[in-house]
Amino acid sequence: MTSYTAGYKNKTISVLSIAGVALTLGMTGCSNSEKTEPTAKVEGEPAAAENIELLNVSYDVARDFYKGYNPLFIEHYKAENPNSNITVNQSHGGSSKQALSVANGLQADVATMNQGSDIELLEQKGLVEADWESKFPDNAVPFTSTIVFLVRKDNPKGIKDWADLTKDGVEIVMANPKVTGNGRYAFLGAYGYGLKAFNKDEAKTKSYVKDVLKNVKVYESGGRAATTTFVQRGIGDVLVTFENEANLAATDFGAGKVDIVYPKYSIKSESPVAIVKTVTDKKGTTAAAKAYLDYLWSEPAQQLAADLYLRPSVKSVLDKNGDKLPPIETFRPNDTFGSWDDIMGNFFSDGGVFDQLAVNAPK
Structure with missing residues (x-):
């Protein structure tokens, strides 16, 4: 089930989440910042679900794309990782203001901006790896x-x-x-x-x-x-x-x-994307953040971009949407x-x- 709420650190945002699978009896949940000792596993008992939470800090007019993309990704991720529950939170605003918020401490797992300089700022601050453009296809630009x-x-x-x-x-x-x-x-x-x-x-x-x-x-x-x-x-x-x-x-x-x-x-x-590696390494969400950005180049995500009048970087998808683009x-x-x-x-x-x-x- 997908729900939509608002509010994150006094910023107006869209939040997309899925309900977590019930934890195994006797287990207690823990946040990303608090760790507890694991409870001994009873033989034959299923493993406890892993709960992952990502924050995507993005520019304002991308809200409609990510409103549709996040449920697609969550369904895909759950199919690939059935023992994981993943939540994606969104923060939207002017691209450069968003980049400054991340540079000043907003704990984004990924940054999805509309200008290369905004990712470069995070690179200069040591938050994003220097070779971020090579981490994904098309110089890390999924659509234009x-x-x-x-x-x-x-x-x-x-x-x-x-x-x-x-x-x-x-x-x-x-x-x-x-x-x-x-x-x-x-x-x-x-x-x-x-x-x-x-x-x-x-x-x-x-x-x-x-x-x-x-x-x-x-x-x-x-x-x-x-x-x-x-x-x-x-x-x-x-x-x-x-x-x-x-x-x-x-x-x-x-x-x-x-x-x-x-x-x-x-x-x-061009709308470049990058993993905010210092945050994901601390939270243990680097693999999930990479999966989140990788899926932007999938056919369903690229078609969603075209449906919202963004120009897909995958040429085959762009070509078949020439009527609207x-x-x-x-x-x-x-x-x-x-x-x-x-x-x-x-x-x-x-x-x-x-x-x-x-x-x-x-x-």
Whole structure:
């Protein structure tokens, strides 16, 4: 039986769990932080069940994927390990805020972020192994997304591509690039478009991006908050966000009220994953954490990603979902702007390019 509750260390989270199998008569349960001496086993008595608890700290718009993925994984893990009961807890928020929470002590077993720099931060803190990208396929990126535009029904402002975001009277909603991966990809998507449109002329590109940012009505604290502001509060003419988030709004809580516009050229966003090894080694959950992330590349998990408009890294699954994930020309931020250290330093540090161009952005 699967249940959903809320609340974890004063953070709003989604928690997915399965009921534990009853412990053998005479055994007492123990938490991960408290150990008891094992009770002598009676001959013929079944072994006591192992109880495992994982915490996945993730970015905000991934909540819908993991809401579906966790029960799939739990069923798979139980079939492979019938004497184990596994619970998966979720924490969601802006990707970089989540990474900082882990860096500051939140006991995550796994980190599933939407920006490589967030995992790199944990690597620099010694929480994640230096070769984390080689631990899983596709440089530890199980699925990707891209930046698209969500507009009002029938697109009254005529938003067709990045250039239209500079039109007079167009009000933009986006996540804040200073604190969220969603916002950074949106900003870098506009900047990458400018470099292509103006033949890598930095001055013209910066002028274009500055004009885009002048039209930003709201910078939200995360991608889901930006969607709520645009769809439910009715603020703005266009939401610049991830493809999967835009499709969720268009097919679910914003159905009939919004349309999706695909730019001709956009940025590829990658969602890397890693084991927080210092935590799992301490808890004894390293093997379970690896199994949890390994299963992201399974066919059921990859199809779930496609069903939620995430682009699977397994090509065969991506190819058979081309109807809902149309081809789009994309660029990798690292190929265009350098390493994430370079990107964060040049664009999003205090006084960086974003601060220079977004004069009305929150600090």
